[in-house]
Structures are given as structure tokens and as C-alpha cells.
Amino acid sequence: MSVFSYAAAQGYIRARLSRFLDRATWARLLEANSPTELAEFLGHTAVAQAVTPDGAIRLRVLRGEAADAGRAVARFLPRGSRELVSWYNARFEIENLKTVLRSVHYQLERSRALSSLIPLRSTRWRWEELLEVGSVAAFIDQIRESPYARPLEHAMERYQKELRLFYLEVAIDLFYFQKLVRLIEAQSGTDETDALRFLGRWIAVQNLLWAYRYRIYGRMAPEEIINYTLHRAFAAGLDTVRRVVLGSPLTVEAGRLGFRLSPRLPEVEALTEMELQAERELFRLATAIISRPLSRLGGVLGYLWLLEGEVHDLTGLVEGKTTGLSGAEIARRLLRTA
């Protein structure tokens, strides 16, 4: 059945696979001698739209396109997986909501906030108008009809008392991931297996990272860490978080998830290493899955993951070239070298 259910999505994805930058192009990009040369190279590739006429590189455009691709491919899916992929895609919208929240909270310049927004082609709001609201309360009022309003309202009292955006951001993140977990759990058969391999794994890693970040950077109390993390997160749920708050070392918990971190690394650096390892692992999985018949949810998730991975790597490349790193140094930080 899945062969038929995923036929249209497969056609859509196959038609777009050639838009990914190939190995030869990557090798050439890494050899660019300056950001200007890099922009010139990029201008002749499939991501030319991210290069403005004055040579600036706007990778947000590519993220917008990844969001559009997610939305477009979701339309072709059977109902259950469509709901899952659509909600997974909502992360772009949430990212923009957080940008607006930050802009309103810190009273940032409108132009600066605008340039940080992901250009979403299909969205329920006019982001430019949201940026003009005078306060966080007014912002929540503007998005009242959306599912994000309730979790934000719950956190609003605490935000108003302490004026820390953290509470709003954590409320919206928890809301997003809790629903994602529920949608993954609602899948069955191969769709469930695929969803767990990509999204389940991703969620578990995120949850573990949160728990450690709250412990290391936020120096939060155990009860706070437990409240600000997911209790159901597949391989890193409540039991894992409890162990983290009681002092379990990162190497141990990362090991339980199958990561081998370099010994004797400070916890802060170990966190970064684990994050990179996790992203590379999913990138490898996506690359492998996309080269096989795509008649399952895994093909769709793999494609979306590769899109994000390419933007991730391009970001690393542009930032690396801007700060004067060599091609070899940049390559070590990319997902695709793994």
C-alpha cells in the first residue's frame, strides 16, 4: 500500500534530488579563497537564489525553501504521516515566532528582525505586522487563533513577573515536541519505524541536550529541569532526565544513546561534540535512505533532513570563509564529511 500512498511524494522528491549540491561542487566551494569568491561560485549552483545581486549570501532563503518543500511534500502523504510531517515542518514557523518574540522583548530594530525571519511562502501571519506589536502580551493576542497561543499564555504570568523570554520559549518548545511525540506514537508499521529512526532519535538527543544545558549553563534545580524537559522522549525520557539531574555524567548518558565522546573533554565541549555526532548520524541515515526506493515515510523525512543538512553545511561554510578558516578546517565541521 505504501508504494501507492507515497507515489506522488516520491515523484516530487525524485524531481528535486538533483538540486542538492554534489561532491564536486562542495569540493570547489571549500576551495574558495574568499567570501566574495564563494558567493560567485554559489551564484552558479542550484542555490543561486540565496546570493543577492550585491554578492551577499542569504541562507535564510534556503531555509524558507526547505520549509516550502516540507509543506509541499506533506500534501502528497496519507493522512497520518501528513499530519506528522506538517507538524514537524511547523518548526520553521515556531522559529519565526521566537524571532518575533525576541524582537519585541528586546525592542530590536525592525530591519534586523526582518532579516532574521525565515521567508515562509505559506504562513498564517504577516510577520512584518507581528514585528510591529508593542508588547509580548499584544503579540500573543495577535496569534490568539493559533495553537501556540495557549502554551504562551500559560507561561505569560511568569514572563511578566521576571521578564525572561526563556519561559515563553520553553513553553512553546515543550508544546511542539510533546505534540510531535504524540504524532510519532500514533504512526504504525513502517511509518512508525521510520518516524522513530529520524524524529524519535532527534527528539531523544534534543531532550538530553536540554537536560544537560539546563544543568550546566542554567544551573537549574532538579525539579525545574524535569519540568522544562520532555517526559516522553523515546530513548531519553523521564528516567534519563532524572539520572541527569542527579548528576550522571554526559559521557555515560551519551553512551546509552550510542555516542562515543572523546575522553576528558569538558562537559561544555562534549555537548557540542554529541550534537554534531547526532546530526552526522542522521545525515548519514538520510543519505543512505534517499539512495533507495522512496516509497516510505523514511524517504520523505530523509529528504527533508538532507535539505536542512545542506543549509547547515552551507552556513558553516559561509561562516568559516568569513572568519578565514581553511577548507580542510571547515570540512571537519560539516555534516557531509562523516
Add this chain to the structure above:
Amino acid sequence: MSILAPEPMLETTLFVLEPDVEVVTAALARMEALHLEDIVPEGWTPSPDWTGLANRYNSLAVHLGEMLQVLGCKPILGAAPDSDLHPARDWHDVEARLTASGIRVQSLQRQLKETEQELERLKQSESQVQLLLPLDVPVENLRHFQYQTVTAGIMPSENVSRVAEALFQIPFILIPLQSRKDATLLLAASSTDNAAILDRALKSAFFEPIALPPEASGRPAEALESLRRKTQEVQDRLHNLDHEREKMASELSPELSALWRRATADGILANAIRRFPKNGEVSLISGWVPTSDLERVRKAVERAAGHPIAMEVLKANPNRRSVPSLIRSPGWLKPFEELVTTFGLSSYNEVDPTLIVTVSFLIMYGMMFGDLGHGLLLLLTGLWLRRRHLDFGILVAAAGVSGMFFGLLYGAAFGQPILHAAWLRPLEGIWTILIAAVAGGVVLLNIGFVLNLVNAWRSKDWPRMFLEKNGVVGIALYWALLGGGLGVGFRVLPKSVLLLIPVLCTLLWIHEPMAKWIWRRHSVLTVEALVTGFFELFEAVTGYASNSLSFIRLGAFAVAHEGLSDLVAVYSQGRWGWVVLLVGTVLVVGFEGVIVGIQAIRLEYYEFFGRFFEGRGLPFAPLSLRTGGRNANMGVRI
């Protein structure tokens, strides 16, 4: 004025000397003929001094608006002040005149605010004590535990189990008392030693504690009664203050309103001037002016400045996204503009389809709703709505007239075949009306094709004009499929005509590589273009068929309308027949009238617009002194 296209625009730049900037800007704002555009040439800088002034006026306008609000008055939107405006110095006068009245209003405002806050606090206390009613223990008891921390409050329901997990290190009690929507009233307790942990856990689960009001004592029911008495006293006090406010409003509001209008208008000018780039003594005012207004603009600014002003005028490049669209429909067409603008505004390089949509909408509506009597009811409803100043009424009335016209063609009034049918009765000529409906759809789709060619020609988009699915190749394929199919079927055309179909399909399939080859267009890789092209070809061919057949609903609804009306007529024969007739007619006219309208709009938007119309136009929003929505491109909220 062209009825089928946005007004031609001119990119206009005025070089204005510093002393003339104020008067020229004011003259432009009064004319409402310049849509400002932000252009900062190299070496020119915006005017920073004016940013401060703009902020000052914005604050003054907000302050005056608040004062008027305190007095219960609303500023009159839309009216521009009659006096000359000099934003560089007007603020002195506005501030001076504001001070005297301000003190009185502020004093009243303070009293009102304090009283309202007290009232609010008492009401909040009431609602909090009300939440405690299920507890039925003296409120003061909750404050006096020595060895226990007890707190009552509300938290998101889904967090109740989470908070229980978070408290895994301490003994605790959580008692959910009541659940409302997605929030739960909760009583939480732990030993005093663990109070900090409980507090942190509750807070991080977004728990909102119910602060026990100091004046509340006794059991919740008694405390509630006492709070209600106090609330009444404060309400009486507030009532007296309202009387005082009314007196003050009649005395001060005329002057405050005038000051508000002046500060707002000065603010608009200052906001505009701060955006003008400057180089030495010269400011640059750039924007879009409708061609027909250019001479008027030139004369007005020269009259305001008292001498000639250097102007640079360029013809608009139709493909520039930033060119605004100004549609100046004749008065009789205005009520129908919304049929198009609900979907989108024509871009500058697009044909404005309002006239065609109006005509086709009314024909489609009438065809589906043809009945002399029902149309008359709709006409009367429309006229009644118009009398209540709703423009929408004209659309309803016109739809009614169209329904009446088709009623004559169908020979039906209130569902009764009492007239001679000038054309046919839908129930007796089902096939005829269905075929006529599809034929009408084919005509409309072809108008869409032609409009697409015009749009492509206006924007010099040759691939779109010649090679794409709504261009020449697409139209030829549509006719090869439809005309060729019918012609061969009826043996009017030779079978060899059908050979055109694969040729045209191939052309449509490879349209992207061809465009790349002929016009040197930037394109994706050929292989990818061929894969995408195949899917697009498939979608185009199925689209031609489904779009054309979609119009069959015009005939189907005409048949359904007659059937339903007939049914009402049949059941309205007996003693209570008039009730059936009345209710049935209301149902037919009300529900079916709306459904038919939605169907007609759907056909316009999906089938017709899909052929040629994008509707991504930027509305022409001229610099204006009017308040309440005209300054869309000013970035100012008024």
C-alpha cells in the same frame, strides 16, 4: 483611466531645498498622489533630526489620544487639519496648550485609575475566593500553617502529572480540586523545609498561585459576601467620577481633538521627512505618482514652494515588484471590486479582471439561481442592505437582477412555471443546460488564456506567452484536445488532426529546456526540468479537462434550484401551505443563494484566475494626512 489595467505610474523624484521640505511634503500629503519609496543614493543620508521630531509627535499624539480616551471621546479619524502645518516648530505650541488641560485630565485619570484598580483587585479577590468555595475551610487557616506549606492555584492541566514527577525528591501532596478547559485548580502542600523545592517545581510548571486577599476572612462563602459589599461601594465611587468626567469632556474635548489632529498630521509629515535622503541642502523625495496626476503634483508643489522644483520623472518598469497598483474603477464598478481584491490585487503588470469577473459572476449566479420571484427577493434584500450603507448590497441586488433575468429565460417565479420560458425549463432540458454550462466555462477559460497572453506580453515574459500551459502551446493543446476530439468524434475533422496532440504535449513537456535554449533563461538542469515537465504536462492536461468540466455545476445548480423550488411549491398546497411556502422560500433564497454565490466565486478563483491572475500587487498607499488607515506605506500606526 483604463478599466482593464492599473493606472500607469511614473517614478518621480523631487529635488527639494531644505527650507521648502515642510511645505512641499504637506502639499504632497494633502494631494494624496505620491506613494513614497525608500531610495538612498550613494552619498546621501536620511535626515536624523527629523527622527527625533517624528518620535516627539508620535508621543504627543499618543498622549492626546489617551487623554481623549480618559474623557470618553474618540478622535475624529480621517479629517486633516485646516491650518498650515509646520512640523519643525508646531510641537512648541501643541505642548504648551496641552500642559494646562493635561493637569486636570491627569488628576481625574489618576483617581479613575486608582478606583478601577481597586475594583479590579476586589473582583479578582472575589473570583479567587470563589475558586476556594469547594474547600469550605476558613480562609485565614490557609495562611497559618507552621510545619506545612500549602498553596492553592491554577496550572495547565497537562502539567499536573509533570509536576508530580518533578517533585520526586520530596514528600508532597497535590490535590486537583477542579478542572476547567485546559487548566486545573490545585492544592499543593509539602513540609516547610521543602517549601523552596515545591515553589520551584510549581513555578516551572507555570503554576499561578491564588493570592489570598487580605480582606478575606471566614469560610469562603462568608468572605465572598463581604467582598461583594466592598465592591458595590467602590462601584458607586466610580459612578461619581464618571459624572465628573462627562462634565470635563464637554469642556475640553474640542480643543484636545484639534490638538490631536494637528500632532498626528505633523507626525505624519515628520515621519515622511525623516525618510528623505539629504545631501547638503537638498532633500530627495522619491515615489510613484499616477501619470494622470503628475501635472497636478508639479503645480501643487511649485505653488507651495513659491518657485519651480526640479523633478525627475521616469516611466515605470512594469516588471519591478515595487511598483504599486492603483485601480480606478468607474463608480458603478466599485461595489464589485471586492470580488477580485478578496483574492488579491492586480500587480502593476497584470490586467485588472474586475469588469470581466463582475459580468461572468453575475451570469453564473443568475444561471444557477434563475427565478423571477427569488431574484426579486434578492434584489429587495440588496437594496435594503445598500440603504444601511453596506456596499455589499449592490452586489446582492445585481445578483438578484441576474436571477430575475434568468428566471424569465427559465419561465419560473417562486418555483412555479407560470411564465413562458424564453429559453428552457432546466428540469425539462437537463442535457441542454449542462452542455450550455460547460460551453460557458470553455468561453471563460479561453478569456483567461487570452488575458494570460496579455499579461505575459505586458511583462515581456516570452516563455510564459508562447511555451507554457496557459500560453500559445497550451491553448493549442487545449483546442487540439477539445476541438480535435469533438471534431473527430462528429466526423467533421480528419483523424490526422489528433496527431497535433502528441506534438503539442512534447512541446509543453520540454518547455523549460526550450526557454533556456531560445531565450537563454536561467533554468534548473535539463534532466530535472524534463522530470518536472512531465508532471506539469500531466497536471496541465488533467487541469484542462477538470477546469472545463467544473462548470457543469452551473447547470446542475440550475436544475437543483428548480427542483427544490418545485418541492416547496408542491408541499405548500394545504391549510398550512403558506407556512411551508414562507419557510421554504426563505431556505431556498437564503441558503441556496449563499451556496450559489460561493460556487460562482470558486469558479472565478480556481478555474478562471488560475489561468492568468496572480494578484500579488502592492496597493497604492499615498502619503496622506488622513488618519485611520491611508498611510499604509508610512510604517506609522495611528
